[in-house]
Amino acid sequence: MAPLRRTRLAVALLCSVFGAAALTGCGQEGEGSGQAQQQAQGPVEVGVYQVKTAPVTLTTELPGRTSAYLVSEVRPQVGGIIEKRLFDEGSEVKAGQVLYQIDPATYEAELESAKANLARAQANVESARLKAQRYKELVKINAVSKQDYDDADATLKQTAADVAAYQAAVKTAQINLNYTKVTSPIAGRIGKSTVTPGALVTANQTNSLVTVQQLDPMYVDVTQSSVDLLRLKRELASGKLNRASADDEAKVRLKLEDGSDYGVEGTLTFSDVSVDESTGAVTLRAVFPNPQQLLLPGMYVRAAIEEGVRPDGILVPQQGITRDTTGQAVAYVIADGKVAVRKVKTNRAIGNQWLIDSGLKDGDQLIIEGIQKVKPGAAVKGVEASPQQNTESEANAAQ
Structure with missing residues (x-):
């Protein structure tokens, strides 16, 4: 019985070994067929965006307050x-326009008194002039002394000065009377x-009695970081950024407190010459037409100021830029039919697009659809992204 039992055990072990080998062979055959099937399907199709350079107008949005163009506190x-x-x-x-009437009685009386004094002085002048003329003839024949003539001439000059003083007094009294009408x-x-x-x-x-304010046009005072101001000046000086207008007046658009756009465009007219030590900011002033007087003094607004135009700007859809594990912005592009990774530097978001500083160039095929299906080095086939995607990209580039 023992030899028979050992024989049966050996047969069972041999069956197990052959069965495992058969299963392993089947698995390898299945895997090989899957790879062959994938190769037969060809490269994965991904949606691409054709990168191109175009002039891009850059704006910066700053908070500010409105103030009246002219303010007069009436006193x-x-x-x-x-x-x-x-x-x-x-x-x-x-x-x-007359705003108030102050009781003029006292000032009318002062004016009449000044006029009477002037009339008396003018009469004295006439008398002194005639006396001086007579003495001038008499002194020639020694009928009067030269001292008497000199006294008469001095009296004439004194009365003439009195007339000038009373004329000034009349003018002052008239001015004070006019001031009773505020x-x-x-x-x-x-x-x-x-x-x-x-x-x-x-x-x-x-x-003050009352305040009058001119509301058309209106001032909008905004503050900008001195760091941003220095960056802007450097970019303009280097040619990286061109001025948006030939007359050097930057255009400004406005958003009101409720988030709505103010339909009238303004111009930047003033930049402060000093930096606020407490905030590190510089005050900028823009002027806006206000024919409907929609803007009132003290309103909080946000002003979008044109910084300039980047002549070779690159705008790409935001979904085409991702981040790697280190937080670096990267873009997947097609190079020689395969996926390549580019490190990029973004400047700012404009609508649903990124403005690219470096990492992409004109003519690159940026993958914006199907990124999750591919890996670096994989063979891919680029097809134009959906029409909606392209329309949005072109619209933002135009802005």
Whole structure:
């Protein structure tokens, strides 16, 4: 029985060995057929974007506040009681329009008194002139002394000076009387009055009676980092960036507090000459037409300022730029029918595209669809990306 049992065990072991070998052979045959099938299918198709250079206008968006183009705080130049207020609060007023009437009685009396003094001085001049003429003839025949003639001549000159002084007094009195009509120095929208009829005001008082603001055009003051300002100047000096307009006036677009676009374009007119030590920023000022007076002083806005034009700019769809494990921006391109990896440097996002500083060149085929299906070195076939993708790319490049 023992020999028979050993024989059966040996046969079972041999069957197991041959069975495993058979299974291994089948697996290798299946794997070989899969590779052959993949080779038969050909290179993987991926969507590509044809990289091309074109002029790109660069803008920077900065926060800012609006302010009135002209502001006038109206104060009285003479004292007195306010008799009338001659405007509606919040209305438009013209330059020179009368806003308040101060009681003129005192100033009218001063003007009449100055005129009377002038008339008396003028009469004295006439009398002194005639006396001086007579003495001039008499002194020739020694009928009067030369001293008497000199006194008469001095009196004439003194009365003439009195006339000049009283003429100035009349003019001053007339000016003070005119100042009883408080007028607007500028045209614009008038605010809330701080006084009512019956109030006592004084000349050149600290508190203004009312404020008038010219709202068309409007100023927009924004702040820009001094670091960005230096970078912009270097790029313009090196030729990497060209000025957007020949007249050196950068165009500015505006977004309002609610996120809507202000439909009128403005121009950059002023850059401060010093940097704020607390913020490290420089103040820029733009001027915007405001015919509908949609902009009001103190509004928060965001201004998109044209930095310049990059003549050979490269814009590519954002989905064509990925990051490797180190965080480096990379792009997959087709080179000699295979996938190649390029390290790229991005400048900024413009819409749904990246502005490329380096790593890509005109004519490159950038893979933007099917990146997840390929690896570096794999054979691929590039086909034009979907029409929607190309349309968006071209639209952003035009902007």
